Amino acid sequence: MADDRAKDFEDAYDSMRRAAYRAAYRLLGQRAAAEDVAGEALARAFSRWSSVSAHAEAWVVTVATNLALDIGRQRARAARRGQVLVDERPIDHVETRLDLQSALRALPRRQREVVALRFLGDFSERATAAALGLSVGTVKSHASRGLARLRTTVERV
Numbered sequence: 001m002a003d004d005r006a007k008d009f010e011d012a013y014d015s016m017r018r019a020a021y022r023a024a025y026r027l028l029g030q031r032a033a034a035e036d037v038a039g040e041a042l043a044r045a046f047s048r049w050s051s052v053s054a055h056a057e058a059w060v061v062t063v064a065t066n067l068a069l070d071i072g073r074q075r076a077r078a079a080r081r082g083q084v085l086v087d088e089r090p091i092d093h094v095e096t097r098l099d100l101q102s103a104l105r106a107l108p109r110r111q112r113e114v115v116a117l118r119f120l121g122d123f124s125e126r127a128t129a130a131a132l133g134l135s136v137g138t139v140k141s142h143a144s145r146g147l148a149r150l151r152t153t154v155e156r157v
Contacts, residue, residue, distance in 0.1 A: 005049055005050065008049070008053055009045070009046055009049050009053075012053070012056050012057070013042065015057055016041075016045060016056055016057050016060045017038055017042060019057050019060060019061050019064075019121050019122075020037065020038035020041040020042060020060045020061060020064035021034050021035060021037075021038040021064075022120070022121065022122065023061045023064045023065050023068065023116065023120040023121050024037035024038055024041075024064045024065075024067070024068045026120050027065065027068040027069065027072065027100065027101055027104075027120065028068050028071060033068075033071060034068075037064050037067045037068050037071070038064060040063075040067055041060045041063040041064040041067060042060065044063055045059060045060050045063070055130075055131045057121075057123075057131075058117055058121070058123065058127070058128070058131030058132070059131075061116060061117055061120065061121035061123070062113060062116060062117070065104075065112075065116040065120055065121075068101070069101055069104060069105055072101035072102075073101070073105070076101075076102070099153075099154045100150070100154060102153075103149070103153040103154050104116070104150070106149075106153060107146050107150070110132075110142055111142045111143075111145055111146035111149070112146065113132060113142075114128055114132065114134075114139055114142040114143050114146060115142075115143060115146040115147065115150070117131060117132070118139070118143050119143075119147075125139050125140060125143075128143075
C-alpha cells in the first residue's frame with residue numbers, strides 16, 4: 001500500500017513540480033524562492049497524498065500560490081519596517097508583483113482559486129472546474145469577476 005502511494009506520487013511528481021514552480025515564479029519572480037515554494041507544496045502533497053491524489057496538480061498550484069502570497073506578505077511587512085529579508089535579490093517588476101500579490105489576497109477565496117488555477121497554473125476552464133468541483137460556467141464567472149477586480153485594484157495602486 002505504501003509502495004503504491006509512493007509510486008503514484010512519483011508518477012505525478014514532475015507535472016506537479018512544474019505547475020507549482022510556474023505559479024510561484026509568476027508571483028515571486030525569483031527562481032530560488034519559487035523552487036522553495038514548489039518543494040514545500042510537494043512535501044505537503046506527499047504527506048496528504050491519499051486525500052489530494054485525485055486532484056493533486058490543482059491542489060499543489062493552490063498551495064504554491066498561497067505560500068507565494070505569504071512570502072509576498074512577509075516581504076511587504078519587512079519593507080515597511082525598512083528591513084531586507086535574507087537572500088532577497090532584486091526581482092523583475094517588483095512593484096507589479098507586489099501589487100498583484102496584494103490584489104490576489106483581496107479577492108474572495110473562490111475567485112482567487114479560479115484565477116490562480118487558470119492564469120498562474122495554466123489550467124483550462126474544464127480542468128479548473130473539475131479540480132474545484134464547479135461548472136465551467138461558474139469558473140468563467142469567477143474568472144471574469146476576479147480579473148475585473150484585479151484590473152481595478154492594480155490600476156488604483
